[in-house]
Amino acid sequence: MAGIEIEALIKSLSKLPGLGPRSARRIALALIKRRETLLEPLAQTLEAAARTVKVCSTCGNFDSVDPCVICSDARRDDAVICVVEDVADVWALERTGAFRGRYHVTGGLLSPLDGIGPGDLKIEKLAARASDPKVKEVILALSATVDGQTTAHYIAERLQGTSAAVSGLAQGMPIGGELDYLDDGTISAALKARRPI
């Protein structure tokens, strides 16, 4: 109906996460109408990302350089490694500015039901990094789900014998959370981990 090149563009846009056929059509039309300000910059940044972005061979983050800017930043603390399941979590933690150590991306969570075992994740690599005596703490910033907690226990066991202490994120009320909107599990965890004020 709209020319095969436009149809092909709509089809590849509609495969992006969160976009359906309606938003893909809307974006395709905007791209065609604003070729110089929208389409060409996007084509160039895509091409540059495809050409330069690689996986950091130390931590598993994505960057244009290897090791990534976080791994090669001399101002960051070598004594703490924060373990996350996905690069998106590295970005989320970096946005907070609350963590100044190093990262390690496992690439997923253990999930016996989905057939994901320790060999599918970068856990041996983490164990090798954590065996360096200058690493004092490994923070497991994994999902508060069954798979996340299974993975955390597996990693904690695997790191026994290293000099690193293993910790996990606190569980409790989210900032701005209202008690009657929270699920039972979060309320129970927050109550159990209560602290003096």
Add this chain to the structure above:
Amino acid sequence: MAGIEIEALIKSLSKLPGLGPRSARRIALALIKRRETLLEPLAQTLEAAARTVKVCSTCGNFDSVDPCVICSDARRDDAVICVVEDVADVWALERTGAFRGRYHVTGGLLSPLDGIGPGDLKIEKLAARASDPKVKEVILALSATVDGQTTAHYIAERLQGTSAAVSGLAQGMPIGGELDYLDDGTISAALKARRPI
């Protein structure tokens, strides 16, 4: 935080209509992770669209060929021209399959407040097309808004003296619409245009 090429990609994605920084980050990460199945096809379709898509010099539709496939389709009816304000409306009408005539895209609506006059729209071009004696009807499929109706009246007047009858879309209840959720204007219009069953 995530390498300048990734940041640039997120920035150009977040300029697309309907995408905020959060969805742009999510899409950027998916593109990087699935380079062969997602990033490269998108880069290729963008490049092909930028290279081939042009405005049809007859009707104003976007296509890889000029005249567009609709204008050059011999099976379509030359006697009816459907006037729309945007290429998105051509696509919407084509999806219904309910119209088999030709199109004319005005490129917008008259809007004295925004300084958009008849010279800014492709109305003279429409008048020239409608003056062909084989054109029997011009359907004004414009928005049911003040600007849309102003534009419809202007075009109807401009086409006086041609052999084409000018019509507009019916106003009434949308299919599946429930009376108590409809606005007063639609209910009034549907009541006024009531018909025997």
